[in-house]
Amino acid sequence: MTVLRSYDEMLQAAAQAGPVPVVIAAAHEHEVLLAASEAQSRGIVRATLVGDKSAIQRMAREHRLDLAGMPIVDEPDHRAAANRAMEIVASGEARVAVKGQVQTPVFLHAALRREAGLRTERLVTHVGVFEVPGFDRLLFITDGGVVLFPTLEQKVEIVSNAIAVARGLGVSTPRVALLAAADEVLDELPVTVEIATIVALQERWQAEGAIVGGPFLLDTAVSPDIARARQRGGRVAGQAEVLVGPDVQSVNTMAKGITYFAGGRMAGLVVGARVPLVVGSRADPPRTRLVCIAAGALLAARTLAS
């Protein structure tokens, strides 16, 4: 099984697969311009910038950013810029939409409203790609904020989307762990019963190129030593790359725990629409912003190739 060990590996793969045409919505933000410029110079993307043209040009001068070869569509208003970016995606001129200086709900609304033509039959979900210092592989954690309290059917789609992301980004046979507050099915924890049902769909998961297991405590899912100590066998325990949380509260607090206390980084993707939506935030350090864009580009390149 091929696993994806680090953001560096992902950046290299994205450079090999690129350049992918992307559009930045409300690109008048220093952080996203820096990331786009870096991604373009590495051959990962060809970026179209939609935003306040004079502000963009001023930022480029001030911060000495190379925006050569990046067409700018002048649209100072955030919401209008997001809508214009989605039109560019719908026309086929871009294969990834990247959030710039616009709030996530506005960006997602622009992408997912019917008029944009980017919705599909699939559920739209959030997948965070985490790099954690000292940990030997990337983790895909879902759903951190789009589907709040998923039904069983939605949970199945959350799993499918995460598998597609992990495979698209280079994990050949993702091992998916469904997390709970217990390592076994317990009546008093209904999510563990739901998990047993999802795990039972192995034919489906096999067809999607993944192995799904659970319920697992978080550490049983990721640590071979702890999995062994708790006598959890199988091909997922201790080796998971994909972690599916019970609900948004759990995923959110887990994600914050990993990023804040363990110094981890998250590259956020929203998937299920016709193209990947990249939702990095300006609070992310420059490298994480770059990784977010690269993840979207690589996913788009691989999805089109398959």
Add this chain to the structure above:
Amino acid sequence: MTVLRSYDEMLQAAAQAGPVPVVIAAAHEHEVLLAASEAQSRGIVRATLVGDKSAIQRMAREHRLDLAGMPIVDEPDHRAAANRAMEIVASGEARVAVKGQVQTPVFLHAALRREAGLRTERLVTHVGVFEVPGFDRLLFITDGGVVLFPTLEQKVEIVSNAIAVARGLGVSTPRVALLAAADEVLDELPVTVEIATIVALQERWQAEGAIVGGPFLLDTAVSPDIARARQRGGRVAGQAEVLVGPDVQSVNTMAKGITYFAGGRMAGLVVGARVPLVVGSRADPPRTRLVCIAAGALLAARTLAS
């Protein structure tokens, strides 16, 4: 405000307050004997050992443990040892019950069954005392596994119990953050509405010597920089010592995230019965086992003194 910065500080305080009489249930376990021996030599406890006497004596010889001054009550059976330990607590001869070689549910059942006489009017809840490398203070996180899906009333008691633990262990005015997947009250996240209700009980919290705030994202609760960036003022944001999760799933995955990925340690206490119940596990490193016992002893000493 006095905060508690580290396990070392807690161990020192426990030695000053001790020795406190404690009982170890099913003490025929090397890890708990080692911790009890260390706690006794530091003047933190006077331990009574209930368990398989010959096994205990063999372990002491093999590992050169000093069990001088620790009476042994011979009871090889786990469940019977737990029950016997609770009788010793009920008689007043011990003020803390410590879990040894017995499963947590069996230990808690022995403590909480009516016959043991240790139940009170208060809700029984779990409080984890966390030390995280690189973080400047101890965190009290609740409820990690006793109350699964608390009602509003139970949530209020969870908060009260955690305040009592934090104060008992040395935090003079605990700042309590109620966590959610958002930093604001949102209809679509019912827990945030519940949190607003709990936060509104400031008179009660003031009477209990604490300040309660929320809803907060985990990082807004603990990081002054992030709280500032998100423009969250008040006396809790960025400075919380007590973190109350939305439900057991969230607390569990957060706790595992902190311990596994950030190398944090948890000392687990179950409170609300007449005495603190110490539920460290044999997977804990020796120092954490010692800290668990010290936390229980210090809490018992302070509770009796007040």
